[in-house]
Amino acid sequence: MADRAPTPERQLAMVFDLNKCLGCQTCSIACKTLWTDQEGMEHMWWNVVNTLPGDGSPRKWMETAGGFDAEGKSRPSVLPTSEEFGVAWKYNYDEVWNSSDTVLSKDRDTKWGMNWDEDEGAGQWPNNYFFYLPRICMHCTRPACLEACPRTAIYKREDNGIVLIDEERCNGYRFCAEACPYKRIYFNPQRKLSQKCVLCFARVEQGVAPACMRQCPGRIRFFGYLDDPDSAVYKLVNEWKVAIRLHPEFGTEPNLYYVPPLAPSRLTDDGEIDESQPRIPDEYLEWLFGPGVHDALNILKAEMEKRRNGEPSELMDILIAYKHGDMFGGFTNDPGVLDRKPDSVKTGALNSPKTRS
Numbered sequence: 001m002a003d004r005a006p007t008p009e010r011q012l013a014m015v016f017d018l019n020k021c022l023g024c025q026t027c028s029i030a031c032k033t034l035w036t037d038q039e040g041m042e043h044m045w046w047n048v049v050n051t052l053p054g055d056g057s058p059r060k061w062m063e064t065a066g067g068f069d070a071e072g073k074s075r076p077s078v079l080p081t082s083e084e085f086g087v088a089w090k091y092n093y094d095e096v097w098n099s100s101d102t103v104l105s106k107d108r109d110t111k112w113g114m115n116w117d118e119d120e121g122a123g124q125w126p127n128n129y130f131f132y133l134p135r136i137c138m139h140c141t142r143p144a145c146l147e148a149c150p151r152t153a154i155y156k157r158e159d160n161g162i163v164l165i166d167e168e169r170c171n172g173y174r175f176c177a178e179a180c181p182y183k184r185i186y187f188n189p190q191r192k193l194s195q196k197c198v199l200c201f202a203r204v205e206q207g208v209a210p211a212c213m214r215q216c217p218g219r220i221r222f223f224g225y226l227d228d229p230d231s232a233v234y235k236l237v238n239e240w241k242v243a244i245r246l247h248p249e250f251g252t253e254p255n256l257y258y259v260p261p262l263a264p265s266r267l268t269d270d271g272e273i274d275e276s277q278p279r280i281p282d283e284y285l286e287w288l289f290g291p292g293v294h295d296a297l298n299i300l301k302a303e304m305e306k307r308r309n310g311e312p313s314e315l316m317d318i319l320i321a322y323k324h325g326d327m328f329g330g331f332t333n334d335p336g337v338l339d340r341k342p343d344s345v346k347t348g349a350l351n352s353p354k355t356r357s
């Protein structure tokens with residue numbers, strides 16, 4: 001197994017505001033068309049948007065352990081099956097186009113998919129609830145995937161903290177996919193190697209924010225260096241402390257932070273507002289984000305109230321994201337400046353030891 005990754009000079013980080021996600025999957029498609037549209041990658045969604053409460057993808061991933069325990073020792077886990085991730089399926093386009101069958105349906109053997117439990121949620125009307133949880137590799141400060149690899153094929157870039165798989169070294173053993181507690185690594189059966197989100201490193205090197213972040217119409221995704229006091233990421237994580245980690249007890253110190261979800265007040269049977277208990281149960285939010293979720297939600301509520309009363313709120317201004325460019329911590333170049341085509345990156349040629357500095 002590999003040694004612990006050295007601390008990088010700087011660390012890129014992301015903040016996703018769960019109060020603004022539409023569940024539109026534009027992020028998933030932006031990533032799919034840029035990175036995982038080749039043979040052997042049909043089933044891969046480096047970016048997923050799951051509905052919570054729900055089983056997510058791979059199915060029941062939050063219950064599979066992995067990562068590290070409170071003493072910093074590896075927690076055993078399991079390797080998800082391809083069925084748990086959800087296999088690629090085909091729709092009956094031909095029948096719909098050429099016969100009297102007008103119902104678009106998918107292959108009936110398929111049992112799971114990337115957002116299979118879309119919009120189901122939990123609770124009873126009128127107090128039912130759900131929210132979306134977009135997920136990518138968290139480019140952890142202590143990547144369990146990296147330490148689990150006997151080939152030292154996974155590395156954390158010293159200049160920006162992005163975690164990458166060296167495709168020339170990977171032998172497809174999948175210890176990384178098992179060890180990652182967020183289950184964000186896929187297996188490519190054609191090339192017999194593991195693959196995952198590369199945080200659009202070739203774009204980032206040229207000052208362009210990752211595709212999933214730039215293309216998000218909900219403007220939920222903030223990006224930048226965690227030590228840059230001018231970046232929205234820094235302000236949301238370090239100053240306002242409303243952006244917190246998902247399952248911090250997994251021990252990998254993920255660098256994707258979430259602004260937790262607020263929900264409307266509950267209603268009584270008579271349709272009156274019932275503030276005696278929250279719509280999303282406290283225990284559920286604590287299970288997801290740890291006890292710090294309550295402080296984060298209280299700060300959000302207080303700042304929203306200030307705005308309702310006509311007072312200024314820097315936090316609300318940041319979260320509303322009036323100016324798209326303000327979300328990206330200086331990574332505001334237009335993708336038109338890119339001088340490498342994505343295809344040259346997809347070959348893995350750039351994802352090699354040469355990029356390890």
Ligand code: SF4
Pocket residue numbers: 136137138139140142143144145146163179180181182183184185196252
């Ligand atoms: S989220 Fe998983 S794959 Fe990504 S760096 Fe962390 S441990 Fe590795």
Ligand code: SF4
Pocket residue numbers: 020021022023024025026027028049132134215216217218219220221
């Ligand atoms: S593109 Fe943005 S709003 Fe749409 S699903 Fe992805 S994160 Fe949510």
